[in-house]
Amino acid sequence: MRRALITGITGQDGSYLAELLLAKGYEVHGIVRRASTFTTERIDHIYQDPHESHLRLKLHYGDLSDGTGLRRVLEMARPEEVYNLGAQSHVRVSFDQPEYTADIVGTGTLRLLEALRDYTQNTGRQVKLYQAGSSEMFGAAPPPQGETTAFYPRSPYAVGKVAGYWFSVNYREAYGLFVCNGILFNHESPRRGETFVTRKITRAVGRIKMGLQDRLFLGNLDAKRDWGFAGDFVEGMWRMLQQDEPDDYVLATGEAHSVREFLDLAFAHAGLAPEAHVEFDPRYLRPTEVDHLLGDPSKAREKLGWTPKVGFEELVRMMVDNDMELARRERTLKDAGHLVSTQAER
Ligand code: NDP
Ligand code: GDR
Numbered sequence: 638m639r640r641a642l643i644t645g646i647t648g649q650d651g652s653y654l655a656e657l658l659l660a661k662g663y664e665v666h667g668i669v670r671r672a673s674t675f676t677t678e679r680i681d682h683i684y685q686d687p688h689e690s691h692l693r694l695k696l697h698y699g700d701l702s703d704g705t706g707l708r709r710v711l712e713m714a715r716p717e718e719v720y721n722l723g724a725q726s727h728v729r730v731s732f733d734q735p736e737y738t739a740d741i742v743g744t745g746t747l748r749l750l751e752a753l754r755d756y757t758q759n760t761g762r763q764v765k766l767y768q769a770g771s772s773e774m775f776g777a778a779p780p781p782q783g784e785t786t787a788f789y790p791r792s793p794y795a796v797g798k799v800a801g802y803w804f805s806v807n808y809r810e811a812y813g814l815f816v817c818n819g820i821l822f823n824h825e826s827p828r829r830g831e832t833f834v835t836r837k838i839t840r841a842v843g844r845i846k847m848g849l850q851d852r853l854f855l856g857n858l859d860a861k862r863d864w865g866f867a868g869d870f871v872e873g874m875w876r877m878l879q880q881d882e883p884d885d886y887v888l889a890t891g892e893a894h895s896v897r898e899f900l901d902l903a904f905a906h907a908g909l910a911p912e913a914h915v916e917f918d919p920r921y922l923r924p925t926e927v928d929h930l931l932g933d934p935s936k937a938r939e940k941l942g943w944t945p946k947v948g949f950e951e952l953v954r955m956m957v958d959n960d961m962e963l964a965r966r967e968r969t970l971k972d973a974g975h976l977v978s979t980q981a982e983r
Contacts, residue, residue: 638693642666642714644701644749645722649828650769652679654720654871659683659693661875666714668699668707668723679828701745708752711764718878720767721749721801724794727832728773729923731794742797743804750808750816757814765815765878768805771798772822772863772889772930780861780931784820784887791925802885809883817877822863822889822932824870825952827959835864838900839956842907843964845914849977853914856921858897861929865890866947866955876941889932890945899953906957 641658645651646667658665669676677684677696684694697713699706701723711719724742725731731738746768757764775782776791790796805816829836834855844850865888873888904911937943947955971977 638662638664639718640664640666640714640716641718641720642668642710642716643720643722644668644699645720645724645769646696647676647679648722648726649679649826649830649867650824650871650874651720651722652683652828653826653868654722654874655680655694656683657871657875663718664693664695666695666697666710666716668710669696670700671698701741701748704748704752707749708755711752711756715762716764717762718765718767719749719753720769720874721746722769724769726794727830728792728794728927729921731792731797732924735793738793739797739800742794743800746801747804750804750814753814754808754812763815765883766805766817767874767878768801768816768818769874770802770818770820770885771795772820772887772932773927774799774802774820775930776927777925780893780929781891781933782887782930783933784885784936791927792923795927806885815878815883817880817883818885819874819877820885820887820932821870821873822865822887822930824865824867824888825956826867827956828867829956834896835899835953835956836960838903839953839960840963841914842903842909842957843960843962844967845909846907846961847964847968849964849967849971851914852916853911854916854918854921855896855900856918856923857926858900859895859928860926861893861895861931863889863891863893863930863932864899864949864952865945866952869945869947873937873941873943876937876943880941884940886937886941887932887934888937888943888945889934890949891932891934892949893929893931894949902950902953903957906954907961
Protein backbone atom coordinates (compact mmCIF):
# COMPACT_ATOMS: atom_id res chain seq x y z
CA MET A 638 0.00 0.00 0.00
CA ARG A 639 1.35 3.43 -0.91
CA ARG A 640 1.77 5.81 1.99
CA ALA A 641 1.50 9.60 1.98
CA LEU A 642 2.07 12.23 4.66
CA ILE A 643 0.22 15.55 4.61
CA THR A 644 1.12 18.61 6.67
CA GLY A 645 -1.91 20.89 6.94
CA ILE A 646 -4.35 17.98 6.62
CA THR A 647 -6.99 19.86 8.65
CA GLY A 648 -7.02 22.74 6.15
CA GLN A 649 -9.13 23.18 3.02
CA ASP A 650 -6.65 21.55 0.62
CA GLY A 651 -5.50 18.92 3.11
CA SER A 652 -9.04 17.61 3.46
CA TYR A 653 -9.63 17.32 -0.30
CA LEU A 654 -6.21 15.77 -0.84
CA ALA A 655 -6.77 13.21 1.94
CA GLU A 656 -10.05 12.20 0.29
CA LEU A 657 -8.36 11.87 -3.09
CA LEU A 658 -5.47 9.76 -1.77
CA LEU A 659 -7.75 7.50 0.27
CA ALA A 660 -9.87 6.94 -2.85
CA LYS A 661 -6.70 5.95 -4.70
CA GLY A 662 -5.94 3.34 -2.03
CA TYR A 663 -3.19 5.16 -0.11
CA GLU A 664 -2.58 4.95 3.60
CA VAL A 665 -2.73 8.62 4.57
CA HIS A 666 -0.88 10.15 7.51
CA GLY A 667 -1.61 13.68 8.59
CA ILE A 668 0.05 16.12 10.95
CA VAL A 669 -2.29 17.99 13.28
CA ARG A 670 -1.49 20.74 15.75
CA ARG A 671 -2.52 20.45 19.32
CA ALA A 672 -5.25 22.98 20.12
CA SER A 673 -7.64 23.49 23.01
CA THR A 674 -10.56 22.76 20.69
CA PHE A 675 -10.97 20.18 17.91
CA THR A 676 -9.58 21.29 14.55
CA THR A 677 -10.51 18.23 12.51
CA GLU A 678 -13.95 19.38 11.34
CA ARG A 679 -12.96 19.19 7.66
CA ILE A 680 -11.76 15.59 7.93
CA ASP A 681 -14.17 14.19 10.54
CA HIS A 682 -16.20 12.51 7.79
CA ILE A 683 -13.18 10.40 6.75
CA TYR A 684 -11.61 9.92 10.18
CA GLN A 685 -13.07 7.09 12.17
CA ASP A 686 -12.29 5.52 15.51
CA PRO A 687 -8.50 5.74 15.91
CA HIS A 688 -8.51 2.55 17.99
CA GLU A 689 -9.30 0.47 14.90
CA SER A 690 -5.96 -0.83 13.60
CA HIS A 691 -6.99 -1.27 9.95
CA LEU A 692 -7.70 2.42 9.37
CA ARG A 693 -5.97 4.05 6.43
CA LEU A 694 -6.09 7.60 7.82
CA LYS A 695 -3.74 8.19 10.73
CA LEU A 696 -3.12 11.47 12.52
CA HIS A 697 0.04 12.54 14.36
CA TYR A 698 0.63 15.59 16.50
CA GLY A 699 3.25 17.88 15.04
CA ASP A 700 4.06 21.40 13.97
CA LEU A 701 6.23 22.96 11.27
CA SER A 702 8.01 24.90 14.02
CA ASP A 703 9.21 21.62 15.56
CA GLY A 704 11.84 19.87 13.44
CA THR A 705 12.39 17.01 15.88
CA GLY A 706 8.70 16.17 15.77
CA LEU A 707 8.70 16.23 11.95
CA ARG A 708 11.57 13.71 11.93
CA ARG A 709 9.73 11.44 14.33
CA VAL A 710 6.53 11.53 12.27
CA LEU A 711 8.48 10.73 9.09
CA GLU A 712 9.96 7.66 10.77
CA MET A 713 6.54 6.51 11.98
CA ALA A 714 4.67 7.17 8.73
CA ARG A 715 7.42 6.00 6.31
CA PRO A 716 5.75 7.83 3.39
CA GLU A 717 6.64 7.64 -0.28
CA GLU A 718 4.98 11.01 -0.87
CA VAL A 719 4.87 14.07 1.37
CA TYR A 720 2.60 17.06 0.73
CA ASN A 721 3.66 20.20 2.59
CA LEU A 722 0.41 22.15 2.88
CA GLY A 723 0.80 23.47 6.43
CA ALA A 724 0.98 27.26 6.68
CA GLN A 725 -0.24 30.41 8.34
CA SER A 726 -1.94 31.02 5.02
CA HIS A 727 -3.73 34.35 5.54
CA VAL A 728 -2.02 37.20 3.68
CA ARG A 729 -3.55 40.02 5.77
CA VAL A 730 -2.71 38.26 9.04
CA SER A 731 0.90 37.85 7.88
CA PHE A 732 1.31 41.62 8.28
CA ASP A 733 0.23 41.26 11.92
CA GLN A 734 2.36 38.17 12.54
CA PRO A 735 5.28 38.46 10.13
CA GLU A 736 7.90 36.57 12.14
CA TYR A 737 5.59 33.70 12.97
CA THR A 738 4.36 33.47 9.38
CA ALA A 739 7.90 33.47 7.97
CA ASP A 740 8.94 30.86 10.52
CA ILE A 741 6.17 28.42 9.54
CA VAL A 742 5.95 29.16 5.83
CA GLY A 743 9.65 29.66 5.05
CA THR A 744 11.76 28.04 7.77
CA GLY A 745 9.10 25.37 8.34
CA THR A 746 9.65 24.20 4.76
CA LEU A 747 13.40 24.11 5.44
CA ARG A 748 12.85 22.00 8.57
CA LEU A 749 10.84 19.50 6.56
CA LEU A 750 13.46 19.40 3.80
CA GLU A 751 16.21 18.81 6.36
CA ALA A 752 14.21 16.01 7.95
CA LEU A 753 13.64 14.47 4.51
CA ARG A 754 17.29 14.78 3.54
CA ASP A 755 18.37 12.79 6.60
CA TYR A 756 15.50 10.32 6.32
CA THR A 757 16.26 9.47 2.67
CA GLN A 758 20.00 9.23 3.41
CA ASN A 759 19.53 6.99 6.45
CA THR A 760 16.95 4.67 4.91
CA GLY A 761 17.97 4.73 1.24
CA ARG A 762 14.29 5.30 0.36
CA GLN A 763 13.15 7.90 -2.14
CA VAL A 764 10.48 10.26 -0.88
CA LYS A 765 8.72 12.69 -3.20
CA LEU A 766 7.80 16.10 -1.80
CA TYR A 767 5.09 18.48 -2.96
CA GLN A 768 5.75 22.04 -1.78
CA ALA A 769 2.72 24.35 -1.68
CA GLY A 770 3.89 27.50 -3.44
CA SER A 771 1.53 30.34 -4.21
CA SER A 772 0.61 32.88 -6.88
CA GLU A 773 1.22 35.43 -4.10
CA MET A 774 4.92 34.92 -4.89
CA PHE A 775 4.26 36.83 -8.15
CA GLY A 776 2.66 39.69 -6.22
CA ALA A 777 3.23 42.85 -8.23
CA ALA A 778 4.50 41.11 -11.39
CA PRO A 779 2.15 42.02 -14.27
CA PRO A 780 -0.29 39.37 -15.54
CA PRO A 781 -0.35 36.77 -16.95
CA GLN A 782 2.06 34.96 -14.61
CA GLY A 783 3.73 31.64 -15.45
CA GLU A 784 6.61 29.45 -14.27
CA THR A 785 9.24 31.82 -15.74
CA THR A 786 7.75 35.06 -14.34
CA ALA A 787 10.07 36.71 -11.80
CA PHE A 788 8.71 36.75 -8.25
CA TYR A 789 7.79 40.10 -6.63
CA PRO A 790 6.24 39.18 -3.26
CA ARG A 791 4.13 41.83 -1.50
CA SER A 792 3.56 40.41 2.01
CA PRO A 793 5.48 38.54 4.72
CA TYR A 794 3.45 35.48 3.72
CA ALA A 795 4.51 35.78 0.10
CA VAL A 796 8.17 36.38 1.02
CA GLY A 797 8.01 33.25 3.21
CA LYS A 798 6.57 31.26 0.28
CA VAL A 799 9.37 32.52 -2.00
CA ALA A 800 11.88 31.26 0.61
CA GLY A 801 10.08 27.89 0.72
CA TYR A 802 10.21 27.74 -3.09
CA TRP A 803 13.95 28.41 -3.28
CA PHE A 804 14.78 26.10 -0.38
CA SER A 805 12.97 23.40 -2.34
CA VAL A 806 14.83 24.13 -5.58
CA ASN A 807 18.12 24.18 -3.69
CA TYR A 808 17.51 20.82 -2.00
CA ARG A 809 16.52 19.31 -5.34
CA GLU A 810 19.75 20.53 -6.94
CA ALA A 811 22.10 20.00 -3.98
CA TYR A 812 20.90 16.63 -2.69
CA GLY A 813 18.87 15.21 -5.57
CA LEU A 814 15.64 15.24 -3.56
CA PHE A 815 12.48 14.76 -5.61
CA VAL A 816 10.74 18.07 -4.84
CA CYS A 817 8.01 19.74 -6.90
CA ASN A 818 6.90 23.31 -6.30
CA GLY A 819 3.26 23.82 -7.15
CA ILE A 820 2.57 27.50 -7.83
CA LEU A 821 -1.14 27.53 -7.19
CA PHE A 822 -3.47 30.40 -7.89
CA ASN A 823 -6.43 30.95 -5.54
CA HIS A 824 -8.70 27.97 -5.12
CA GLU A 825 -11.84 27.95 -3.09
CA SER A 826 -14.63 25.63 -1.98
CA PRO A 827 -17.38 25.26 0.61
CA ARG A 828 -14.54 24.26 2.96
CA ARG A 829 -12.62 27.52 2.46
CA GLY A 830 -11.66 29.27 5.70
CA GLU A 831 -14.29 31.86 6.60
CA THR A 832 -11.92 34.84 6.68
CA PHE A 833 -10.87 34.53 3.03
CA VAL A 834 -12.88 36.90 0.88
CA THR A 835 -14.87 34.36 -1.18
CA ARG A 836 -16.13 32.38 1.79
CA LYS A 837 -16.64 35.53 3.84
CA ILE A 838 -18.97 36.73 1.09
CA THR A 839 -20.87 33.46 0.62
CA ARG A 840 -21.27 32.95 4.39
CA ALA A 841 -22.67 36.46 4.62
CA VAL A 842 -25.06 35.86 1.72
CA GLY A 843 -26.53 32.81 3.47
CA ARG A 844 -26.80 34.55 6.81
CA ILE A 845 -28.31 37.74 5.34
CA LYS A 846 -30.86 35.69 3.44
CA MET A 847 -31.84 33.87 6.65
CA GLY A 848 -32.03 37.08 8.69
CA LEU A 849 -29.01 36.24 10.84
CA GLN A 850 -26.79 39.09 9.66
CA ASP A 851 -27.40 42.43 8.02
CA ARG A 852 -24.08 44.00 7.06
CA LEU A 853 -20.92 42.73 5.39
CA PHE A 854 -17.71 44.71 5.81
CA LEU A 855 -15.09 44.35 3.09
CA GLY A 856 -11.87 46.00 1.93
CA ASN A 857 -10.58 46.36 -1.64
CA LEU A 858 -13.16 45.19 -4.17
CA ASP A 859 -11.02 45.96 -7.22
CA ALA A 860 -8.39 43.25 -6.73
CA LYS A 861 -8.51 40.53 -9.37
CA ARG A 862 -7.87 36.86 -8.73
CA ASP A 863 -7.74 33.68 -10.79
CA TRP A 864 -10.20 31.60 -8.72
CA GLY A 865 -10.60 27.85 -9.17
CA PHE A 866 -12.08 24.95 -7.20
CA ALA A 867 -9.85 23.32 -4.56
CA GLY A 868 -11.02 19.81 -5.47
CA ASP A 869 -9.56 20.24 -8.96
CA PHE A 870 -6.28 21.65 -7.65
CA VAL A 871 -5.39 18.79 -5.29
CA GLU A 872 -5.59 16.45 -8.30
CA GLY A 873 -2.86 18.58 -9.91
CA MET A 874 -0.66 18.30 -6.79
CA TRP A 875 -0.90 14.51 -6.95
CA ARG A 876 -0.13 14.45 -10.67
CA MET A 877 3.10 16.41 -10.10
CA LEU A 878 4.41 13.64 -7.85
CA GLN A 879 3.54 10.90 -10.36
CA GLN A 880 6.04 12.24 -12.91
CA ASP A 881 9.45 10.63 -13.44
CA GLU A 882 11.31 13.91 -12.88
CA PRO A 883 10.59 16.66 -10.34
CA ASP A 884 9.60 20.04 -11.74
CA ASP A 885 7.66 23.20 -10.87
CA TYR A 886 4.17 23.91 -12.19
CA VAL A 887 1.58 26.69 -12.18
CA LEU A 888 -1.99 25.55 -11.51
CA ALA A 889 -4.61 28.14 -12.47
CA THR A 890 -7.81 28.51 -14.49
CA GLY A 891 -6.44 31.19 -16.83
CA GLU A 892 -9.37 33.50 -16.02
CA ALA A 893 -9.39 36.42 -13.58
CA HIS A 894 -12.32 38.18 -11.88
CA SER A 895 -12.52 41.04 -9.42
CA VAL A 896 -13.72 40.71 -5.83
CA ARG A 897 -16.63 42.92 -6.91
CA GLU A 898 -17.63 40.43 -9.63
CA PHE A 899 -17.57 37.60 -7.10
CA LEU A 900 -19.64 39.69 -4.73
CA ASP A 901 -22.24 40.65 -7.35
CA LEU A 902 -22.64 37.09 -8.58
CA ALA A 903 -22.93 35.61 -5.09
CA PHE A 904 -25.57 38.13 -3.98
CA ALA A 905 -27.49 37.79 -7.26
CA HIS A 906 -27.59 34.01 -6.88
CA ALA A 907 -29.49 34.51 -3.62
CA GLY A 908 -31.70 37.27 -5.03
CA LEU A 909 -29.98 39.92 -2.89
CA ALA A 910 -28.50 43.32 -3.73
CA PRO A 911 -25.01 43.99 -2.34
CA GLU A 912 -25.58 47.77 -2.12
CA ALA A 913 -28.07 47.22 0.68
CA HIS A 914 -25.60 45.31 2.86
CA VAL A 915 -21.95 45.83 1.92
CA GLU A 916 -19.84 48.46 3.66
CA PHE A 917 -16.20 49.39 3.38
CA ASP A 918 -13.84 48.84 6.30
CA PRO A 919 -10.19 49.87 5.93
CA ARG A 920 -9.13 47.19 8.41
CA TYR A 921 -9.34 44.70 5.55
CA LEU A 922 -6.88 46.60 3.36
CA ARG A 923 -3.30 45.35 3.15
CA PRO A 924 -0.29 47.69 3.49
CA THR A 925 0.80 46.41 0.08
CA GLU A 926 -1.90 44.87 -2.12
CA VAL A 927 -1.66 42.37 -4.95
CA ASP A 928 -3.83 43.83 -7.70
CA HIS A 929 -4.07 41.32 -10.48
CA LEU A 930 -3.25 37.62 -10.56
CA LEU A 931 -3.93 35.64 -13.71
CA GLY A 932 -2.19 32.32 -14.19
CA ASP A 933 -0.93 30.62 -17.32
CA PRO A 934 -1.55 26.90 -16.72
CA SER A 935 -0.31 25.68 -20.13
CA LYS A 936 2.67 23.72 -18.76
CA ALA A 937 0.47 21.76 -16.34
CA ARG A 938 -2.00 21.09 -19.15
CA GLU A 939 0.68 19.82 -21.52
CA LYS A 940 2.90 17.89 -19.11
CA LEU A 941 0.45 16.72 -16.46
CA GLY A 942 -2.71 16.57 -18.58
CA TRP A 943 -4.31 18.72 -15.86
CA THR A 944 -7.25 21.05 -16.51
CA PRO A 945 -9.65 22.48 -13.94
CA LYS A 946 -13.25 21.27 -14.32
CA VAL A 947 -15.21 23.79 -12.25
CA GLY A 948 -15.58 27.29 -13.74
CA PHE A 949 -16.02 30.61 -11.93
CA GLU A 950 -19.81 30.81 -11.97
CA GLU A 951 -20.23 27.19 -10.93
CA LEU A 952 -17.79 27.78 -8.07
CA VAL A 953 -19.73 30.80 -6.80
CA ARG A 954 -23.02 28.90 -7.00
CA MET A 955 -21.54 25.87 -5.23
CA MET A 956 -20.32 28.02 -2.34
CA VAL A 957 -23.51 30.07 -2.03
CA ASP A 958 -25.72 26.97 -2.10
CA ASN A 959 -23.62 25.35 0.61
CA ASP A 960 -23.74 28.43 2.81
CA MET A 961 -27.48 28.95 2.32
CA GLU A 962 -27.99 25.45 3.68
CA LEU A 963 -25.63 26.13 6.58
CA ALA A 964 -27.49 29.34 7.44
CA ARG A 965 -30.83 27.55 7.18
CA ARG A 966 -29.66 25.13 9.88
CA GLU A 967 -28.40 28.01 12.01
CA ARG A 968 -31.79 29.68 11.65
CA THR A 969 -33.54 26.52 12.84
CA LEU A 970 -31.27 26.39 15.87
CA LYS A 971 -31.85 30.03 16.62
CA ASP A 972 -35.63 29.66 16.32
CA ALA A 973 -35.43 26.75 18.75
CA GLY A 974 -33.80 29.06 21.27
CA HIS A 975 -30.22 27.91 20.84
CA LEU A 976 -27.42 30.41 20.76
CA VAL A 977 -26.14 31.20 17.28
CA SER A 978 -23.10 33.47 17.11
CA THR A 979 -23.71 36.87 15.60
CA GLN A 980 -20.98 36.59 13.01
CA ALA A 981 -18.18 38.63 14.50
CA GLU A 982 -16.65 40.91 11.87
CA ARG A 983 -13.31 39.49 10.79
P1 NDP B 1 -5.67 26.54 5.23
O1 NDP B 1 -5.38 27.81 5.90
O2 NDP B 1 -7.08 26.11 5.00
O3 NDP B 1 -4.94 25.33 6.01
C1 NDP B 1 -3.67 25.49 6.55
C2 NDP B 1 -3.27 24.23 7.26
O4 NDP B 1 -1.97 24.43 7.82
C3 NDP B 1 -4.20 23.85 8.42
O5 NDP B 1 -4.29 22.45 8.49
C4 NDP B 1 -3.44 24.38 9.62
O6 NDP B 1 -3.74 23.71 10.82
C5 NDP B 1 -2.02 24.07 9.18
N1 NDP B 1 -1.01 24.81 9.94
C6 NDP B 1 -1.05 26.11 10.30
N2 NDP B 1 0.05 26.42 11.03
C7 NDP B 1 0.78 25.29 11.12
C8 NDP B 1 1.97 24.96 11.78
N3 NDP B 1 2.64 25.84 12.52
N4 NDP B 1 2.44 23.69 11.67
C9 NDP B 1 1.76 22.76 10.97
N5 NDP B 1 0.60 23.00 10.35
C10 NDP B 1 0.11 24.26 10.43
O7 NDP B 1 -4.89 26.58 3.82
P2 NDP B 1 -5.28 25.93 2.40
O8 NDP B 1 -5.72 24.55 2.62
O9 NDP B 1 -6.14 26.88 1.67
O10 NDP B 1 -3.87 25.94 1.67
C11 NDP B 1 -2.96 24.85 1.76
C12 NDP B 1 -1.56 25.34 1.42
O11 NDP B 1 -1.53 25.86 0.11
C13 NDP B 1 -1.03 26.43 2.33
O12 NDP B 1 0.37 26.26 2.43
C14 NDP B 1 -1.31 27.71 1.55
O13 NDP B 1 -0.42 28.72 1.92
C15 NDP B 1 -1.09 27.22 0.14
N6 NDP B 1 -1.84 27.89 -0.92
C16 NDP B 1 -3.20 28.00 -0.83
C17 NDP B 1 -3.91 28.53 -1.88
C18 NDP B 1 -5.39 28.67 -1.84
O14 NDP B 1 -5.94 29.41 -2.66
N7 NDP B 1 -6.10 27.96 -0.96
C19 NDP B 1 -3.21 29.02 -3.10
C20 NDP B 1 -1.79 28.84 -3.07
C21 NDP B 1 -1.14 28.29 -2.02
P3 NDP B 1 -4.96 24.20 11.79
O15 NDP B 1 -6.21 23.57 11.20
O16 NDP B 1 -4.56 23.62 13.10
O17 NDP B 1 -4.99 25.69 11.75
P1 GDR C 1 -5.49 36.08 -0.99
O1 GDR C 1 -6.98 35.72 -0.52
O2 GDR C 1 -4.93 37.21 -0.25
O3 GDR C 1 -5.54 36.17 -2.49
O4 GDR C 1 -4.69 34.77 -0.53
P2 GDR C 1 -8.09 36.57 0.24
O5 GDR C 1 -9.37 35.88 -0.06
O6 GDR C 1 -7.73 36.81 1.65
O7 GDR C 1 -8.04 38.00 -0.52
C1 GDR C 1 -8.34 38.12 -1.90
C2 GDR C 1 -8.51 39.59 -2.26
O8 GDR C 1 -9.72 40.07 -1.64
C3 GDR C 1 -9.46 41.35 -1.09
N1 GDR C 1 -10.41 41.62 0.00
C4 GDR C 1 -10.53 40.95 1.15
N2 GDR C 1 -9.86 39.86 1.61
C5 GDR C 1 -10.23 39.35 2.82
N3 GDR C 1 -9.61 38.26 3.30
N4 GDR C 1 -11.22 39.94 3.59
C6 GDR C 1 -11.90 41.04 3.16
O9 GDR C 1 -12.78 41.53 3.86
C7 GDR C 1 -11.55 41.56 1.88
N5 GDR C 1 -12.02 42.59 1.15
C8 GDR C 1 -11.33 42.62 0.01
C9 GDR C 1 -8.02 41.26 -0.60
O10 GDR C 1 -7.47 42.54 -0.39
C10 GDR C 1 -7.39 40.49 -1.77
O11 GDR C 1 -7.01 41.36 -2.78
C11 GDR C 1 -5.20 33.48 -0.75
C12 GDR C 1 -4.68 32.58 0.40
O12 GDR C 1 -5.30 31.32 0.29
C13 GDR C 1 -3.18 32.38 0.30
O13 GDR C 1 -2.76 31.41 1.25
C14 GDR C 1 -2.84 31.89 -1.11
O14 GDR C 1 -1.47 31.72 -1.24
C15 GDR C 1 -3.38 32.85 -2.14
O15 GDR C 1 -4.79 32.97 -1.99
C16 GDR C 1 -3.11 32.38 -3.56
